[in-house]
Amino acid sequence: MAALHGRTALVTGAARGIGLAIGERLAQAGAHLVVHDRDAAAAEQALAQLHGAGLSASPLIADLAEPAAPARMREVLEAEGHLPDILVLCASVETRETWDKLSEDAMAAQTEINLHATVRLIQAFLPGMVARGFGRIIAIGSVQEARPNPTHFYYAATKAAQTNMILNLARTLRAPDVTCNIIQPGAILTDRNRAVLTDPAYESIVLGRIPLARLGSARDCAGVALLLCSEEGAYINGAEIAVDGGLRL
Template identity: 75%
Template sequence: MAGQLSGRVALVTGAARGIGLAIATRFAEAGAHAIIHDRDEAAATATATDLRTRGLAASPLIADLAEATAPLAMAAELTANGTEPDILVLCASVENLQTWDAISEAAMAAQTQINLHATVRLLQVFVPAMLARGSGRVIAIGSVQEARPNPTHVYYAATKAAQTNMILNLARTLRAPDVTCNIIQPGAILTDRNRAVLAQPGRQEQVLARIPLGRLGRADDCAGIALLLCSPEGSYINGAEIAVDGGLRL
């Protein structure tokens, strides 16, 4: 609904494509100023330009979350532009497909750095201002892999489960009347990241057989619940783990 997020500023990490793009777009359509974060400058700039062409408020924010100083630099730029976020969506992640006996040091380091370390840094940088204002929303994009991991996702699933634990910890301990922390756990969503995997012979049929609804999800399927969590109607939802997976976790 237009105007649901009027006056709000939403920072969505990894927002140049996939689920992040769908959520940032829905927020902008609801009246928020969408901060399109990505390490891909061309993609983030193009996304923000497209939204502004539609008469929506959006700005690109370029940063590599693998760098420990990135969140502080992001905050400084947003403060200078007068766009401090009161909504933070943690969507950027690294997903390496390796079995438990073949996980490389590089894969472990990359997934830990983005999925866990960057999460902590972003929370440390942006949540204090929400607490000071007395209002804010934090959403982490988890994964169905937390509940039903594949053999090739053992480490990725572990990092996502750890991220969820962090968010639930904050949901319980921040104790601010209007600062909520929730998790959206997508299932098999047809994003660019998943297309190559699903294109493997027989893979899509195998996945569809496990989904009670019998179809793959769309990135937009995650945007509506994100909007609810950040709207006035969702203000009493805190510490929720919301699956958007067509029943795949069952």
């Protein structure tokens, strides 16, 4: 796999889970990792882990629920000399509510982060990628797009809409060496869903739907992200890549 030396990767929601796993893998390949999160303490813990492994990384604390946050993030990174060549859209809000219990607050939060922040981040960082002649945008979607659970009624819809935006860019951008793709994780054992997925009764149901008969780990998503960012993945554009053990089938 070709190294990413000289590249900068901004991964949103990178203090833990899939974001951290992807960020760590890109840093291992030589990229400078910008660890974005709204939780400063968690970001510092992630940075300690990364620096302890000899990897290049810096923090970027911002709340994507604030409309002006992406523009401020760009200003900070430009001042630091860390404008990203790679943007991984991992930060999201996932509220488990059925259609009949769906609250206004849940709809607003998921819309703001999963959709509005996606647009603002693309507007902040994609023009620079196009101007420099290299860019990778990766959105972290969800198996919920293909097989939405009733408890993820609105979350699944926002992820499907996010994927539509990324595919629109992939088709219409027409910028050489700037690609836009989606990774769609399945049942991945992260802090956010650990309590649900380790409940014996629910775990049994989930495993029964997965052909590989095991839960995934955050690291299962990292290799795909590295491929999409590398020279070997330069001709992959507009792909929806499931990392779900076959759960979508």
